[in-house]
Amino acid sequence: xxxxAERSPIRILVDADACPVKNExxxxxxxxxxxxxxxxxxxMQVPNDPLVERVVVPSGLDVADDWxxxxxxxxxxxxxxxxxxxxxxxxxxxxxxxxxxxxxxxQSIGMALATRNLMDQLRSAGEITGGPxxxxxxxxxxxxxxxxxxxxxxxxxxxxxx
Numbered sequence: 001x002x003x004x005a006e007r008s009p010i011r012i013l014v015d016a017d018a019c020p021v022k023n024e025x026x027x028x029x030x031x032x033x034x035x036x037x038x039x040x041x042x043x044m045q046v047p048n049d050p051l052v053e054r055v056v057v058p059s060g061l062d063v064a065d066d067w068x069x070x071x072x073x074x075x076x077x078x079x080x081x082x083x084x085x086x087x088x089x090x091x092x093x094x095x096x097x098x099x100x101x102x103x104x105x106x107q108s109i110g111m112a113l114a115t116r117n118l119m120d121q122l123r124s125a126g127e128i129t130g131g132p133x134x135x136x137x138x139x140x141x142x143x144x145x146x147x148x149x150x151x152x153x154x155x156x157x158x159x160x161x162x
Contacts (some may be wrong), residue, residue: 008075009035010151010159013068014096015080016040019136021099021143025079026052028147033161039064051162075159076152095150099135101142103150 012029014022016038026047034118038046039055046054057063065085072078072089076094080086086096086104096104126156155161 008073008159010077010148010161011077012036012077012079012151013071014038015064015068015082015085016140017064018081019041019079019099021079021140022031024140024144025147028144028151032151032155033061034151035162039067042130049093077154078148095154097146097150099143100139102139102143103146107110
């Protein structure tokens with residue numbers, strides 16, 4: 001068991017604005033008894049569960065991202081579509097999963113950032129890029145599996161739920 005795991009409970013941090021898998025997060029978190037923190041710029045409904053906490057941060061560019069990134073570490077699972085936030089959290093040692101179930105890792109984050117920056121440049125130049133594909137039921141299923149796997153791996157590494 002590592003020193004980090006001995007001291008740190010597992011947490012799930014959700015970048016909640018426009019997150020399509022909050023209910024799936026609640027389901028997996030309840031099954032594993034893991035505290036979940038839902039971070040947003042505005043008030044939103046969360047389950048009446050002592051393991052689910054709502055954090056409303058002030059409005060402003062990257063305020064929610066900064067709140068999440070400051071708490072990212074080994075033992076934390078971050079759910080986000082925001083690639084720059086994912087990069088910050090991966091660098092801090094957190095497990096990061098997109099709502100499609102795609103994990104952001106040290107190996108994949110560089111390409112994800114490069115792709116995001118390229119698409120930003122194309123849009124700025126007036127190119128029509130079409131945007132992301134619609135969220136599908138298969139994405140929801142892949143996300144459930146990926147989140148469950150991430151929490152299970154952390155438990156096996158010695159991190160504890162609440």
